[in-house]
Amino acid sequence: MTVFLQRLYFGLIGLFLALPIIVVAGVSVNEKQDLAFPPKGFSLGWYAEIFTNVEWRNALFASITLAALSAAVALLIALPLAWFLWRRHAPWANIFQLLGIAPFTLPPVITALGLLTFWAATGFYGQPATAVISHAIFFVTLPLVTLSLGFSSIDRSLVEAAATMGADDRTVFRTVVLPLILPYLVSGYAFAFVLSLNEYIVAYMTVGFTMETLPIKIFNALRYGYTPTMASVTILFVAIAATIFGLVARFGDLPKLLGAMSSRDQE
Amino acid sequence: MRRETPQKLTDYSPLVFPAGMLIVFFVVPFATMIAVSFFKRNPSGFYTPDFVFDNYARFLSLFFGKVLGFSLMLAIAVAICCIVLAVPFTYLLSRARRRTQVLWLVALLSILSLSEVIIGFAWSTLFSRTAGITNLLVMLGIMDQPVALNPSFGAVLTAMTYQALPYTVLVLYPALVRLDPTLTEAARTLGASPIRAFFTVVVPALRNTIVATLIMVFIFALGCYLLPQILGRPQHWTLSVLITDQAIYQSNMPFAAAMAVFLVLVTLGLVGLTVYAGRKGETA
Amino acid sequence: MSGLTLQNVTKEFGTFTAVRNVELTVPHGTFVCLLGPSGCGKTTLMRMVAGLDLPTSGSIRLDDRDITNVPTHKRDLGMVFQSLALFPHLTVGENIAYSLRIRGVGKAEQKKRVDELLAMIHLTGYADRPVAKLSGGQRQRVAIARALAISPKLFLLDEPLSALDAKLREAMQVELRQLQQRLGITTIVVTHDQREAMTMADTVVVMNGGEIRQAAPPVEIYRRPADTFVADFIGMTNLIDFKADGAGTQVLGASVPGLVIPNGLPSGIISVRPEDVHLTAPGNAPITGTVTFVRDLGGTIETFVEAAGKQIVAVSMPNARPDVAVGQSVGIALNPDDCVVLKA
Numbered sequence: 074m075t076v077f078l079q080r081l082y083f084g085l086i087g088l089f090l091a092l093p094i095i096v097v098a099g100v101s102v103n104e105k106q107d108l109a110f111p112p113k114g115f116s117l118g119w120y121a122e123i124f125t126n127v128e129w130r131n132a133l134f135a136s137i138t139l140a141a142l143s144a145a146v147a148l149l150i151a152l153p154l155a156w157f158l159w160r161r162h163a164p165w166a167n168i169f170q171l172l173g174i175a176p177f178t179l180p181p182v183i184t185a186l187g188l189l190t191f192w193a194a195t196g197f198y199g200q201p202a203t204a205v206i207s208h209a210i211f212f213v214t215l216p217l218v219t220l221s222l223g224f225s226s227i228d229r230s231l232v233e234a235a236a237t238m239g240a241d242d243r244t245v246f247r248t249v250v251l252p253l254i255l256p257y258l259v260s261g262y263a264f265a266f267v268l269s270l271n272e273y274i275v276a277y278m279t280v281g282f283t284m285e286t287l288p289i290k291i292f293n294a295l296r297y298g299y300t301p302t303m304a305s306v307t308i309l310f311v312a313i314a315a316t317i318f319g320l321v322a323r324f325g326d327l328p329k330l331l332g333a334m335s336s337r338d339q340e
Numbered sequence: 341m342r343r344e345t346p347q348k349l350t351d352y353s354p355l356v357f358p359a360g361m362l363i364v365f366f367v368v369p370f371a372t373m374i375a376v377s378f379f380k381r382n383p384s385g386f387y388t389p390d391f392v393f394d395n396y397a398r399f400l401s402l403f404f405g406k407v408l409g410f411s412l413m414l415a416i417a418v419a420i421c422c423i424v425l426a427v428p429f430t431y432l433l434s435r436a437r438r439r440t441q442v443l444w445l446v447a448l449l450s451i452l453s454l455s456e457v458i459i460g461f462a463w464s465t466l467f468s469r470t471a472g473i474t475n476l477l478v479m480l481g482i483m484d485q486p487v488a489l490n491p492s493f494g495a496v497l498t499a500m501t502y503q504a505l506p507y508t509v510l511v512l513y514p515a516l517v518r519l520d521p522t523l524t525e526a527a528r529t530l531g532a533s534p535i536r537a538f539f540t541v542v543v544p545a546l547r548n549t550i551v552a553t554l555i556m557v558f559i560f561a562l563g564c565y566l567l568p569q570i571l572g573r574p575q576h577w578t579l580s581v582l583i584t585d586q587a588i589y590q591s592n593m594p595f596a597a598a599m600a601v602f603l604v605l606v607t608l609g610l611v612g613l614t615v616y617a618g619r620k621g622e623t624a
Numbered sequence: 625m626s627g628l629t630l631q632n633v634t635k636e637f638g639t640f641t642a643v644r645n646v647e648l649t650v651p652h653g654t655f656v657c658l659l660g661p662s663g664c665g666k667t668t669l670m671r672m673v674a675g676l677d678l679p680t681s682g683s684i685r686l687d688d689r690d691i692t693n694v695p696t697h698k699r700d701l702g703m704v705f706q707s708l709a710l711f712p713h714l715t716v717g718e719n720i721a722y723s724l725r726i727r728g729v730g731k732a733e734q735k736k737r738v739d740e741l742l743a744m745i746h747l748t749g750y751a752d753r754p755v756a757k758l759s760g761g762q763r764q765r766v767a768i769a770r771a772l773a774i775s776p777k778l779f780l781l782d783e784p785l786s787a788l789d790a791k792l793r794e795a796m797q798v799e800l801r802q803l804q805q806r807l808g809i810t811t812i813v814v815t816h817d818q819r820e821a822m823t824m825a826d827t828v829v830v831m832n833g834g835e836i837r838q839a840a841p842p843v844e845i846y847r848r849p850a851d852t853f854v855a856d857f858i859g860m861t862n863l864i865d866f867k868a869d870g871a872g873t874q875v876l877g878a879s880v881p882g883l884v885i886p887n888g889l890p891s892g893i894i895s896v897r898p899e900d901v902h903l904t905a906p907g908n909a910p911i912t913g914t915v916t917f918v919r920d921l922g923g924t925i926e927t928f929v930e931a932a933g934k935q936i937v938a939v940s941m942p943n944a945r946p947d948v949a950v951g952q953s954v955g956i957a958l959n960p961d962d963c964v965v966l967k968a
Contacts, residue, residue, distance in 0.1 A: 108471045157358075180580055183563075183603060184366075187370045189593075213361075230707050234703065238701075239727060264453075295457070304465070332513060
């Protein structure tokens with residue numbers, strides 16, 4: 074009885090989470106430009122449209138470029154910071170940890186507006202590079218958190234052992250710290266990449282009038298009328314996110330990354 | 341390895357780039373925004389530098405009071421819905437097999453990462469007359485003809501709960517996984533049914549966690565900027581929507597900035613409350 | 625002089641003094657155990673030798689070179705950590721070759737040396753295994769081989785055997801000692817286990833409260849402890865008050881003939897090992913007591929006797945089993961040569 078209730082509850086939550094995606098998936102395979110569910114006919118044409126239609130393709134390309142670059146910049150900010158905080162005893166430097174976590178914790182509109190006023194005041198408003206930096210700052214929290222977790226899981230005696238064997242600080246970092254931190258580096262990048270790909274408000278406020286990322290494109294399309302490409306792009310994004318997180322789970326320890334420190338095997 | 345206090349100036353070199361980036365592109369923009377909130381609006385351009393409280397004075401209007409009240413009420417409603425759904429779910433998840441956990445975590449992360457635009461679009465489709473859920477009900481013979489379920493308050497609330505639920509589960513997850521399973525086992529040996537054990541042992545043991553999560557989800561919901569716009573009527577607009585609207589469409593940056601500063605103060609107050617609740621939880 | 629010399633070494637952490645004014649000489653090729661209860665400063669002392677902590681004052685010299693402030697990676701050490709600190713991302717072979725690799729030793733030579741070391745620790749053919757797949761004893765050996773890869777000037781081990789079960793630990797103690805003698809390498813081991821120290825060391829350094837209480841060969845530490853702490857910490861002992869005057873020396877309310885107290889101390893403490901307490905028929909010895917408990921451990925028999933309000937333990941072998949029962953009166957005979965007069 075209890076097991077049945079459990080399954081039912083999991084099932085209902087699952088249905089709630091999956092329902093919009095199922096409906097959108099259904100809509101995306103309509104044969105004609107209908108917003109109809111169940112779908113009328115079957116066609117994968119709207120998926121092809123993402124790549125054949127110049128506007129959608131450019132938006133996809135812009136989004137992926139933005140995500141790839143901004144996640145990289147976010148890592149460049151997070152890695153030395155997390156390393157320093159782990160390696161050194163400097164309590165005042167924790168302020169930067171706080172600064173790294175704030176952009177993502179505050180309501181996104183605030184970070185977005187702050188960046189908008191800043192770019193407008195400095196005269197860079199609308200330039201593509203500003204979106205990269207803005208997203209890097211907005212999402213620096215994610216690699217910062219995964220890397221802090223990663224560093225805290227390194228046994229400090231490993232570093233001492235390397236030193237007794239003749240490794241200087243730089244060699245220790247290259248031969249011991251970096252290989253051990255790599256899974257956290259990858260997952261931090263993956264998190265920042267996926268979230269940047271989906272981000273709307275910061276991108277919109279910084280470069281909304283000069284370039285179209287996919288979320289901006291979808292929103293604009295939503296305002297000016299309906300096209301099933303919106304549905305196919307949505308499904309594409311769900312698939313990308315699920316694939317990337319699936320890979321992180323496959324090659325890393327997802328429960329541990331999400332804060333369950335003991336990764337005990339319950340099977 | 342002992343964490344050494346930096347000795348030489350070069351020991352600080354790893355900090356230069358991160359600190360520089362965070363200061364220039366986060367602290368300075370933040371300060372710029374605060375400065376702009378005291379500027380005067382200039383209808384022809386953005387604004388003219390000044391030091392006036394006009395933008396803050398506008399908060400005192402009935403309209404603004406209504407928006408603020410509605411925003412807070414909506415965020416609280418979302419937070420409560422999420423907690424009610426997520427606490428039992430996360431508890432069951434944390435006791436599930438590892439494989440099941442990983443699968444759910446991947447699904448939750450995927451949904452959490454989805455753009456608000458996409459969630460808005462998906463739910464507007466689901467609530468639409470032509471492709472919506474009501475078509476299913478018609479097919480099943482429960483309804484006579486499909487109807488549109490949005491724009492409405494229910495639509496906004498549902499979509500925001502959808503958006504915040506994965507976040508809630510992921511915030512609760514670490515605390516629930518670390519919860520000592522012998523607690524409920526002890527309750528069971530004392531004669532409590534599983535459901536009774538959950539409500540009499542798990543929920544009280546997690547009271548502080550739940551309060552902290554409630555506040556975090558509340559802040560998360562407060563930041564929602566598109567769903568009320570896509571799925572609601574203008575009276576369902578929140579402070580975040582209003583800020584976007586003022587900044588982009590009305591080009592009233594000083595007023596948008598003042599509202600943003602106000603939102604930060606509300607949020608910071610709540611974060612302080614979370615930290616306080618957390619501290620109390622540790623000592624208790 | 626070749627070897628390691630510590631001069632007046634002190635380490636303070638804030639207001640806490642972990643190591644105080646330590647003077648120690650470790651001649652080349654000897655095996656030294658730093659022994660003491662937890663918190664006595666033995667690990668801090670070793671970390672300073674390794675350069676992982678820097679002394680607040682004093683100097684450390686190795687083969688006539690001052691290494692007090694030389695960074696760890698330039699000291700040419702081999703060290704085995706309590707946690708072993710094997711690199712989880714490297715295989716057994718890569719772990720052992722690490723110090724060679726970062727010194728730029730060629731691949732072929734690395735492999736040759738790794739094979740030599742694996743043979744030495746009886747793990748030939750294990751080079752490509754991940755360290756996670758090894759048993760506790762095997763990891764232990766890999767950690768030792770890794771530390772010895774460059775033939776270091778100094779071999780340091782911090783509680784190296786604490787993770788092993790009792791039987792394996794004893795076997796490893798013998799193996800480690802034999803290895804050290806074969807290689808003739810200057811070795812320092814930190815341990816809290818006195819059996820371990822007695823088994824392996826040329827010199828046992830007993831520490832307490834950040835200070836060296838005695839540094840001497842194991843047998844001397846046991847037979848001639850320098851103070852009550854050492855006497856009590858190493859093995860079992862009877863610490864007994866004495867009073868001395870012109871008439872003789874009073875112990876447990878009786879005079880012990882022949883027990884001469886040096887420096888004319890009027891009173892103090894003597895240490896008598898349980899195996900040196902001889903039980904006789906009452907009246908055959910100056911001291912008389914009552915048996916309160918007898919513990920027969922098979923290999924040895926411990927007899928607890930109360931004399932002058934003090935509990936005394938006597939240990940005898942089964943072939944010299946004393947003919948006593950609880951409640952019985954016995955005589956206690958002490959040989960003056962077995963009584964060690966201690967600084968209080």
